[in-house]
Amino acid sequence: MDLAESFLQDKGFNGFSYAHIAAELGVRNAAIHYHFPSKEELVCAVIQRYRDRFQLWINNSRVKNLSPLEKLDWFFSIYTDARADNGKVCLAGSLETEFNSLPGSLREQTEALTHELLAWLQATLQEGREAGVFQFNGDPADKAALILSSLQGGLQMARALGTDKFHTVVEQHKQDLLASA
C-alpha cells in the first residue's frame, strides 16, 4: 500500500501497475493479487487509509491545539513534503486529473477525500479570520477552494518549472492572508 500510494502520487492511476509494485517488493505479480484481487480494491484501500490518516491528524491534540497560522503552516507542509519527496503530487489532485477514467468506487473516494480536505481548511480559515490573524474577503469555503486548488495545481506546475515555483506560491498565499488591511 505504501508503494501504491507513492506510485499514485508519482505516475497516477493509469501510470502504475502490479508489476511496478511487485518489482519493488521482489515478489511476483500474482502475490499482490492475493491481497488485493483488483487494482480498484487496492487503490480504494489506499485512499481510505489516506483519509483515515488525515482525520487522525486533525483530531490529534498536537494539531488541534495549534494556532490558525500554525495549522495553516502544518497543512502547507504536507504539500511541501510531498513535493520534496521526488516531486510527488497531492493524492487528491492526482486522482482528480484521471477522474474521467476512474472506476465508480474510486470517484466516490476521491470526492470524499476532497470534501474532507476542504472542510478542514475552511474551518481553519474561518477560525483565523475570527481571531483576526487572517484577512480575506468572501466565504471561507470559497477561499479554501482557491487555496486547495492552488496547492494541487502548484505541485503539478512545479514539475515543469521547479520546486522554487511551488514555494513562491505558498509564500504568496501567506502574504495574501496576512496582509494588513
Place this chain on the structure above:
Amino acid sequence: MDLAESFLQDKGFNGFSYAHIAAELGVRNAAIHYHFPSKEELVCAVIQRYRDRFQLWINNSRVKNLSPLEKLDWFFSIYTDARADNGKVCLAGSLETEFNSLPGSLREQTEALTHELLAWLQATLQEGREAGVFQFNGDPADKAALILSSLQGGLQMARALGTDKFHTVVEQHKQDLLASA
C-alpha cells in the same frame, strides 16, 4: 489534431490512443500514423499549435486593447469554457500531471507553454496594479503563479465537486484582486 487536443484535456497523455482518434474519424489506426508517425510527434504538434494560438490571441489587438480587468476576464473565460466543454482540463495542467512519464520533447513543450501563460498573466497583473485596479502584495510573478496553479487545480477539482466549485474559485480570485484596501 482537434481530437487529440480534446482527448488530452479529457483523458491525459496516457489515457487516449490512436484507436480513439481513428474511431471518431471513421478511419483506421494506421491512417493516423501516416500523418503523425509517433504519438510523441502528434502531441508535440498539438502543443505547438496551442502555443501558437495563444500567442496569436494575446498579440491580437482585440485582446491587446482590453483593460486589465477585461484581459483577466478573457483569460479566465478560456478555463471556464474548457470546463463547460465536458469538464475538460487545462492542457498545461494535464501535461504537468503526467510530466514524469512524458517523452523529452513533450516536457520541453510543456515547460514552454507554462512559461508563456505565466508571462502574460504576470504582465497583465502588473499592468492592472500600476493602473490601480488590482490590489495584491508581492511580486506579480508569484501572484501569477498562484492564480495559474489555482485555475489548473480548480478545473481538476471541479471534476470531483462540480462546475460550481470552479466558478467560486474564479470569483474569489477577482474578489482578492479587486478588494479595496
Place this chain on the structure above:
DNA sequence: GTCTATAGGGGGATAGAC
C-alpha cells in the same frame, strides 16, 4: 492516403502447483 494484417510489448487477472 487509407486499407488489412501483424508484430511486439504491457496491462489486469486467474488457475493450479508448491
Place this chain on the structure above:
DNA sequence: GTCTATCCCCCTATAGAC
C-alpha cells in the same frame, strides 16, 4: 502466501497491398 504459466485485451508501430 507465493510461485509459474497462461489468457485476453489494448497499446504503439510497421509492412505491404490497393
